[in-house]
Amino acid sequence: MFGIEGYRLKPDGKTAAYILTERQLRYLSLKRMIDVVVSLAAVAFLIIPMLLIAIILKILYPKTPVLFRQKRVGRNGELFTLVKFSSMKDDAFSYGRKGRSMMLHRERKEAEEGRDCVTRIGRFLRKSSLDELPQLFQVLSGKMSLIGPRPLIPQEREIHVMRWDTGVYQLRPGITGWAQVNGRRMLSDERKAAYDREYLEKMSFSMDRRIFWMTIEQVIRREGVNE
Secondary structure, eight states, X not given: OBOSTTEEEOTTSOEEEEOOOXXXXXXXXXXXXXXXXXXXXXXXXXXXXXXXXXXXXXXXXXXXXXXXXXXXXXXXXXXXXXXXXXXXXXXXXXXXXXXXXXXXXXXXXXXXXXXXXXXXXXXXXXXXXXXXXXXXXXXXXXXXXXXXXXXXXXXXXXXXXXXXXXXXXXXXXXXXXXXXXXXXGGSOHHHHHHHHHHHHHHOSHHHHHHHHHHHHHHHHHTOSOOO
């Protein structure tokens, strides 16, 4: 059942999921082409720095995997394995399967005790967003987009429900997104979901271009920390 353009209605007449318009559906094809071209160029330009980061991590922390892997929820609610450069100490990886909340709890607890489970180079990688570079290969594979809603772990149930209700899972998850340039981890789940919905409704080339340049600006200024 459909109501105003771009929205599907629930049986009780209340607005539910947003449905992509014909113009947005056409843009998704162009968006995918842009993803492939830009990520290919980025990989070609950044492959040497990525190799250097991998070598440095292996030399400094030989017992820690170079890449951190974690299950995330992607397009249409399908699970995929997100990868980043490792930024935490060896024993912190025991929390990987229990979800981000356990790792964040550990980070807060150790910070209070004057310790830190994030390595020195890990802090640099996070602040500079260099830990996200391996995701360029996931953009090439089609699991992710350069710009879109940030992929969540399955345990974040409340915001998953909000995303399903508003239709956000019609989109590929992004390396960066509208919520990330408007607060990143400092946002509540409700605010993140609101930004995700706003991006879904306004998704266009001009919107993506705006997010791209805002991301570059924030990376240069080292504002916030990636998820």
